[in-house]
């Protein structure tokens with residue numbers, strides 16, 4: 001519709017709003033002008049400034065400064081500028097204050113193409129801005145606090161769930177297309193919860209987000225202000241309940257604190273034994289998970305990377321709890337130590353080619369699954385999680401295994417060599433897998449090879465995708481996946497720190 005000129009000038013904001021892309025999935029599936037000056041000719045995929053959901057001057061400053069001083073290759077810089085701001089540009093759906101306490105900040109951050117807030121995705125989406133989070137009074141700090149408070153609300157009320165609806169304060173209506181028909185115990189309120197797959201790393205993600213904020217700002221006082229402690233209480237209680245095994249001492253069956261059932265033709269969207277899963281040997285120190293960070297169901301419920309992540313962040317956030325409740329801080333450290341010991345005892349297995357490696361999943365009876373999936377937390381990401389360094393001998397064996405054709409979910413071919421997973425099936429590599437490989441590598445050739453793979457597998461769209469077919473660059477998934485975009489930026493900033501000379505190279 002053409003508006004009369006005088007009307008446009010009077011209604012400047014309405015005119016600007018008109019230029020905002022309505023359908024971001026479609027927008028990010030097309031090549032938007034202008035194009036990068038190098039051989040890759042990436043499109044410019046940031047949405048117009050006035051359409052962005054949350055503006056952070058510090059992020060713009062880092063992008064601009066990187067162009068002059070840090071990243072020599074014009075295409076690589078362009079890709080960084082397209083990807084890193086994805087979360088703030090497109091997914092901060094709402095920020096505001098709690099109806100219960102006008103001082104309590106809230107931030108509702110969606111995953112991208114789905115209108116819901118995942119515990120895992122939102123924690124990782126924000127982690128990509130940790131580099132620009134330094135004091136408790138900037139815009140990034142506000143976003144972290146808002147997300148921590150909202151996650152704490154989710155965690156207190158529905159601690160088994162993975163993805164959540166907008167808070168009522170936002171006025172954004174909930175959506176119900178995803179989990180309709182799921183039969184879940186304990187029951188949940190669908191106006192509050194978007195999907196209720198219990199995943200151990202959702203618990204750990206809340207702690208990771210808390211730690212990232214605390215580590216960057218030293219602001220321990222914030223955690224005593226609202227209900228953070230009660231959210232951690234939920235995490236400890238849920239974890240304890242899920243350390244119990246299938247059988248009681250006398251052989252009777254323990255009631256599972258959580259069960260999940262869905263009608264599906266995919267085995268990764270069902271849970272064996274009437275929604276309780278494969279039997280597990282109980283009270284060995286490991287915490288069960290029903291689903292993986294891919295949202296696929298576990299084969300064996302002691303999901304090892306998730307247990308590693310939980311142990312690491314229980315310890316890290318016990319330092320915060322010291323200032324609030326010493327008894328609980330001790331409980332957190334004890335649980336973490338118990339998990340660590342159990343990993344040593346139950347999760348290290350002998351591989352016929354690689355020697356001692358960490359299993360992906362175990363059941364505590366001696367059965368295990370040897371594989372890796374690209375979604376974080378993964379085995380490949382152990383040093384990124386901070387559980388063990390990349391010089392740990394068992395990690396090194398595990399890494400060699402994961403990045404080889406012995407990993408049943410390693411996708412390889414002319415387009416990408418990367419870990420994948422059953423979520424989108426064999427033969428599809430995840431850019432997130434390559435990014436994790438770079439984040440955990442000290443080897444210049446490996447890092448340069450990884451950057452080239454990432455630059456060469458965007459299907460001309462200049463963004464990170466969820467998966468790319470290892471033999472066909474035009475076959476890929478999810479045009480608007482904020483988590484991996486952010487992680488690519490995080491990787492660039494990490495390299496600027498650790499390996500600055502690799503960003504001074506040309507990648508043409």
Ligand SMILES: *[C@@H]1O[C@H](CO)[C@@H](O)[C@H](O)[C@H]1NC(C)=O
Pocket residue numbers: 064065068
């Ligand atoms: C980058 O370099 C250009 C041209 O030399 C200069 O005009 C600009 O101020 C510089 N920007 C930053 C952020 O250093």
Ligand SMILES: *[C@@H]1O[C@H](CO)[C@@H](O)[C@H](O)[C@H]1NC(C)=O
Pocket residue numbers: 412413414415416417453
């Ligand atoms: C993947 O690895 C194979 C060797 O195993 C190599 O020939 C191929 O070029 C690699 N693909 C990419 C995208 O680097």
